[in-house]
């Protein structure tokens with residue numbers, strides 16, 4: 494069976510695996526990302542690939558990189574959390590390992606892994622939304638990964654949800670991820686705790702007393718104990734999530750949405766509300782099939798599996 498290697502390069506971790514044609518990881522490695530040095534990142538990738546390739550016939554290597562990847566799938570133009578600027582990652586790594594290499598955006602690689610082998614199996618039109626600190630995305634249309642003209646497509650978190658709204662890390666105001674992500678959940682919880690401390694009594698107790706000390710895990714814990722402010726923060730996030738998904742359905746009409754990322758680990762607290770919000774806002778509702786909103790199935794390995802499979806189809 495033909496094997497490829499997928500490598501998922503994030504701001505803190507490099508995860509790599511040998512993957513077979515059925516999307517199964519045969520062997521796996523995890524390293525810290527030397528984020529400050531592009532040379533050392535390339536060296537780390539080279540090392541894990543060479544280790545994994547020992548005694549195996551490897552066809553190609555797919556890299557899922559946390560950054561903006563150009564349309565030739567070889568250069569990382571910019572990465573918010575790594576020192577990559579116009580980084581020729583494809584050439585560097587293929588010189589180090591002597592194998593064909595393709596570079597993909599990490600969220601695209603994850604989306605492809607989920608669409609092919611995870612929650613989207615059998616669906617030809619899939620939109621993946623990674624709800625973590627921010628919101629990442631990946632789009633599969635007609636069975637192909639959609640990258641856009643310049644490779645910059647599917648940055649779903651930066652649709653403008655609120656004109657003149659909260660400042661986003663990208664420099665714009667009111668981006669969707671400022672209302673529907675893990676950061677948004679914390680922002681909302683802090684705002685409520687500030688304005689109505691009595692309503693957030695348990696949440697503030699768990700967080701140690703100050704609204705500014707509230708973080709995601711505290712909101713989740715307080716919500717599980719029924720704290721009204723924490724539940725309201727989850728409800729707000731879920732409503733905004735549903736709103737954005739209905740916008741995406743207006744444009745892309747997918748068969749299903751797949752939600753992943755850190756916030757999806759507490760999905761029992763918000764997924765039903767997000768589904769209701771989506772269904773209530775969808776244009777043409779009642780006269781069209783409702784796209785399913787599913788949870789991701791592959792967890793942290795989606796990026797490795799997706800990058801490896803995209804390398805196979807290079």
Ligand SMILES: [Zn+2]
Nearest residue numbers: 651661663668
């Ligand atoms: Zn933004």
